Amino acid sequence: MAELQAFFGAAWPLVWALFRIVLIVLPLLGAVAYLTLAERKVIGAMQVRKGPNRVGPMGFLQPIADALKLMTKEIVVPSDANSFLFVLAPVLIIMPAMAAWAVVPFSPELVLANIDAGLLYIMAITSMGVYGVVVAGWASNSKYAFLGAMRSAAQIVAYEIAMGFALVGVLVMSHSLNLIQIVQQQTGTLGFLQWNFVPLFPLFVVYFISGLAETNRAPFDVAEGESEIVAGFHVEYSGMTFAVFFLAEYANMILISTLTSIMFLGGWLAPFSFLPSGMIWLLLKTSCVLFLFLWSRATFPRYRYDQIMRLGWKVLIPISLTWLLVVALLMQAPIRQLPIINIWFH
């Protein structure tokens, strides 16, 4: 380490930061690749099919074959499309999906940037993902793509409010915006019973549903809506540009699952207090939440557009607001000393 430091001299902090970024992004891309395989396998099993099983043993090389195929395909820019914005859109969508990982803690020490406003940073960065979708839809010069972009913009704006309020509940519980402190506040002798999902159960559900909607996953995938508007906002994209949209969607799914685990399921904490805590628990919890994502895709039919809006504005937002009020009341001094309530509110 010391020799390396001497070799790079003044540039060392930069090199070290880059190295750690690569250390996060590469496993993330690997996880994205194998999440696509997992999705096809899981949905296959749910529909009593086998799923991909030809490329490599049990289909394990399928994601690599897919990636190679997409990389060698031609990138077509439609006539009269705004070519600069058309190419910029995938960049705009993959940037937030990657940048948000900067503050995600994998264990108390393992985090790229341990900043105090971590939760705010994540909300700000993820809210920028919508530009990729909107710009892609507009720049494509296609009506299907444009319809998809419109749907997506309205949907994301609606669900971000519910999501934000669910997170406000979490920060009321932990008195902190720092993700490490949010996890540490959930520590306790009762193990998993003291995780945030128990006292904040309605907010947990709201967060998960909004997460589905924010990542444009089924049953909220009207922005793609194959049966209505072909492929929605990315209908004109091909080859690697399409692959980037795909990558961003799956990276966002993993991000939302990790955040759900950190904020509601105790992050790296073990479910029982006699077990050692560690990163493995975070990965396990994330995988479970990801499985829920895949499960809901295989189970639910796509929502109609007006039903999505109704669910977002008239159901999820009132629920999260009400529960926020309940949590705020329970945090007050006289009530929070009562026997059962003081398990969570201390």
Added chain:
Amino acid sequence: MEFSTFVFYAFATLLLAGGIGVILSRNPVHAALFLVLAFFSGSGLWMLLEAEFLAISLVLVYVGAVMVLFLFVVMMLDINLDQLREGFWKYFPLGGLVALLMVGELVLSVMTPRFNHLGSNLVPAPEGYSNTRELGMQLYTTYVYPFELASVVLLVAIVAAIALTLRRRKGTKYQNPAEQVRVRREDRVRMVDMKTEGQGEAS
């Protein structure tokens, strides 16, 4: 040159470029995207001043929500550029006057001794200082009434905006989800006892 000075100039240049892009681009969608760039660079500048709460909420509120809605509206507009440029020279004197006045006001306020003193007596924040917490304390203790009043003003604005645009149209078709969920089999299916028709013929 110090690194932070370099970052400052980079963000400042981007901010100015974004601002100029907003007024010079012909396509309103490009203008909106330039405005996003300007907001983002502004947020970078605030971050440089260690005002992380303001910086992040600028991105969260303006970039993440306001500009998305802006873009949403602008994309659906059918703008005729010739029509927009028709009265340019007629309005130019008035516009120029307003611009000059604003520049004058800005110069005057920057020239005041108070403004120049602001920077010199700032103490660097101690380790572990959270400006989110400080802002929250100020807003919800010292300035709680003005803050609540401001939110009431916003609420009134929301109600007014909705009241202005709300039209009840007759004969619109809509579904009542509560009714749909409450439906029982008896409401939709009627079992009828009847003799089998055409016995023995169809097979």
